[in-house]
Amino acid sequence: MTPHPAWSVRTDHTVYAVRLEPGGRWAETAAWGPLGAESGPSPYDWSCRTHFITPADAAPAEYLPYGLRPFGGPDLTVRRPDGERGLWWTFTGAVQDDERSLRLEFTDEPTGLRTVLAYEAVPGTDVVLRWTEVENTGSEPLHLERLDSAAVNVPVTAGARLTHLAGQWSQEFTRTQLDLVRGRFTMESTQGVPGHAYAPWLAVQDTALADGPDTPTYGVALEWPGNWHITADAEPGGTVRIRAGRVPHEGAVLLRPGSRLTTPRLACAFSPGGLDGLSQVWHRYERRLAGERLHRTRKVLYNSWEATGFGVDAASQLELADLAAGLGVELFVVDDGWFTGRTDEKGGLGDWDPDPAAFPDGFDAFVDGVRGLGMDFGLWVEPEAVSPASRLYAEHPEWVYRIDGRPATLVREQLLLDLGREDVQDFVTGTLDRLLTRHRVDYLKWDMNRPPTERGRPGAGPAGKQDLDAAHVAGYLRVLDHLRAEHPHVTVEGCSGGGGRIEHATLARTDVVWPSDNTAPLDRLAVQYGYLHAHAPHTMSSWVTDAPGVFDPRPRSLAFRFVLAAAGVLGIGADIRRWTPAQRAEAARWVARYKEVRTVVHHGRARLIGSPADPTCGVQYDEADGPRTVVAAWSTGRLDGAPLVPGRASRLRLRGLDPAARYRDEHGTLYSGAHLLHSGLPLAWTAAHDAELVVLTRQ
Structure with a gap:
């Protein structure tokens, strides 16, 4: 028996495997996960026995037109001049020069539409870029009513845990989660920019495994600063299919004879380390997008x-x-x-x-x-x-x-x-x-x-x-x-x-972005917590101001505001003429402190510890090629001098440290790595002390 054609695209630590359907009509996902995941029976395998849907609707298809996939939601809908919308293509070739790239070609003879599914692994990251190229080789104009960039399939058992970033103006990037067992979830913008309501980013986990630090986690992010959508379908057979692409303002895009169109790129990422591990994949990718400008000092x-x-x-x-x-x-x-x-x-x-x-x-x-x-x-x-x-x-x-x-x-x-x-x-x-x-x-x-x-x-x-x-x-x-x-x-x-226009096309061409007009301390903490799930600290401009809270009005200290702004690219936006000499002196100390650690913050490995919903939360930054670990920590609970248990410090359990190593803070206190991992970094909050920027140096 001749095996069906199959291909693999490899990143540094992951594999994205694709195979051809037996009839040669479409490509479908064979495996997506850590290197080696392609060996053995595919978790996407399906019996080909379907009821009331077509085989294409049940398949973990990489990309399909309306006609082949009439019920489950097509990725491409093409209208001919007579109004007919069907497209039934066949596989016409593949190009793979190495395991970093792949091109699969499909052609529909009656319309002359040639479609190429493109894959490219980004060196130094665990990101695979996907996009689609369509060319009208026929003699009649075609209208593309739907032109998604790609579709990805995630195997699940009891349903999918979807994590997305939602909100509104002044409340952008709120981390939001829902469990999708059956049905469809869609987020989009038709505002000419990605918008404040949703970020063009989505993370997917199996609900049976979600919330653990070792949870396999999949993510997509659309590179497009215009109208867009991301749609997740919990489909029969135990997969969630994610489609993403631009949304034409006019409802359709004209493709004249001889014309070619390329869709926006969809970045696809996988990590075995949960949402925290996935965020680090995105951070590495955005550092690569910055190129040589990554090493430009982002000034206060x-x-x-x-x-x-x-x-x-x-x-x-x-x-x-x-x-x-x-x-x-x-x-x-x-x-x-x-x-x-x-x-x-x-x-x-x-x-x-x-x-x-x-x-x-x-x-x-x-x-x-x-x-x-x-x-x-x-x-x-x-x-x-x-x-x-x-x-x-x-x-x-x-x-x-x-x-x-x-x-x-x-x-x-x-x-x-x-x-x-x-x-x-x-x-x-x-x-x-x-x-x-x-x-x-x-x-x-x-x-x-x-x-x-x-x-x-x-x-x-x-x-x-x-x-x-x-x-x-x-x-x-x-x-x-x-x-x-x-x-x-x-x-x-x-x-x-x-934060209405933040996505990879903009981030590749700018040095920093402004996540929200809301600079109130606890409000901004929630914005930045969500933002860092998807984007790197060196891109996150943040100011110290005197703004009161909009959604959480509880007061916080000047130190809290400085540590919060120091978690990204530090700025000051307050009317400093109104600050007292003591406040200005404190501000000068924080600015100097930030300058000492900003290379670690901007280039180190960032880990989110806890969340703004916890009494204490923080961000841990591990120096890429050095001994320092910087921890930005905040008290988010009541400031009455007794955070959790009277007389006992709050603790942040750090991650990723060497348990056998020793770490010394700036006050000379020595910790074992095991202690910081197991017992945690002690933080003695009071009404006058609600934030810390701790620097630990490996001895």
């Missing part, structure tokens, strides 16, 4: 927004800069309000020239004043936005998204530029080039504070021939790529009303 910044709002002028900014420099700040960023016409939310966007009234001695003299204090200089920009009262809108009203004969919706008193237009892209790149060459700017905070509403482009043909979401994404990425190429010294921070 001060942002003036919460101190001055729109009331920007040289005198007040320089006053803040002088105080910030005294705290050890390395970068001073002027937020919204520095440009002409920007006295409130209603004006100025699009006219990106420094306001001469705010800088009477000239903007360059102001910048030199900041730099003379020993700090770099940065600016906030919102390149995709335009104010109706701006000069830009008066000159180019056609540049905004609009539908003829329909009213325009203002969100935050602004409209959105159609960044899919090449002339708009040229305007944005030209504007940023001018700012970055005329003035000594080292840092840009790129914000986006509204979704597209009346998303149309009059004069560009019927909606069925447009793909505005993909065009905007391409324009956005083109501008970011331009910044990288033409201004490599400039650090770029990504922001969209907080």
Whole structure:
């Protein structure tokens, strides 16, 4: 008996194995897990005996069109000019030069649609990238109504434990879990960005094994800063099938004869070490995305927004800069309000020239004043936005998204530029080039504070021939790529009303991102706890402010806020003019402390210990090639001097240490690794002491 064709894609520690269905009509998952998991009977094996569904609907298929998979949910739906949507392809070839990549080709003769399923293992990580390429080799136009990037299959017994990151503006990245026994779970965004409600990230575990530190855990993350969806189906036969891809704004994408389309990449990750192990896979992957820029020092910044709002002028900014420099700040960023016409939310966007009234001695003299204090200089920009009262809108009203004969919706008193237009892209790149060459700017905070509403482009043909979401994404990425190429010294921070646009395409082109506008201590702890499940600490910008809690208003100390911000990339956003001398002195000590350990925080192995729901939680960072372990720890319970048992310290059980080694803290206390693993690191919380940054050095 001739075996069916099969292929394996290998990462450093995992394997993704694929085989061809006996009839050659589709590819299906054979194994996904640790190296060696492909040896032996496949956990995805199915009997081929089905009732009321087709074999393709029951199979652990890698990717199937409507026609072959009519009931379980197709990954590709193609509409022909006569309205028929079926597609019945056959396997036409495979290319595998090594075990790091694979390409499988399928062709539908009547339509001429050629589909390639692509796989690529990312060196130095346990991530396999998957995407799909479709080409219309026929003679008639085709409309792609569904064009997912990939589907992955996870074997389960009693159901799937799904972990996802949900929320809303100011409450992003809330770690949320549900058990899916049967049925469908979907999350998506049609806001032109990933959005605040869900992150394009999902982790899957077998409910029978969930919550253990050694639980096999699977994850996917979609690389796409536009409309998207991730759907999980608990299917008959004991698998959960995850589909992910972009969502066309117009409902379908036109694929003309001779045209080709490539879907966004879906990153697929596996770890045998539970959610904590999976997070470390994602952290390694994002460090690789950063490339050489990973080793650029992410400087301590001060942002003036919460101190001055729109009331920007040289005198007040320089006053803040002088105080910030005294705290050890390395970068001073002027937020919204520095440009002409920007006295409130209603004006100025699009006219990106420094306001001469705010800088009477000239903007360059102001910048030199900041730099003379020993700090770099940065600016906030919102390149995709335009104010109706701006000069830009008066000159180019056609540049905004609009539908003829329909009213325009203002969100935050602004409209959105159609960044899919090449002339708009040229305007944005030209504007940023001018700012970055005329003035000594080292840092840009790129914000986006509204979704597209009346998303149309009059004069560009019927909606069925447009793909505005993909065009905007391409324009956005083109501008970011331009910044990288033409201004490599400039650090770029990504922001969209907080954490509304954070995914791998953005993270590959920015240096840090802003997870949330909420900087209140306990609220922010929950945001950062969820964020670090999916993203690396070196990407996480975090500020110390005086903001009260929105969802959890319990007060916390300045130390709590500093340790929290030090868990990523430290910034300060409070009105430091109002701080007492004692607070400023304490802040200077924390800034100095952070500088001593930031390389460990940004490049070390991060482990989440406990959660914000526990009385004590923390993050452990192990130095990659050094002896240090840094532990950021917080008291999240009541601050009455008696955390759990009166007189007894709380303890964080650390992980991954050598039990036979000895570790010394900065006070000289010596611990065995076994003690820290078994009994835990003692933390004596009081009302005046609710956070610690502990540095342990292996002896």
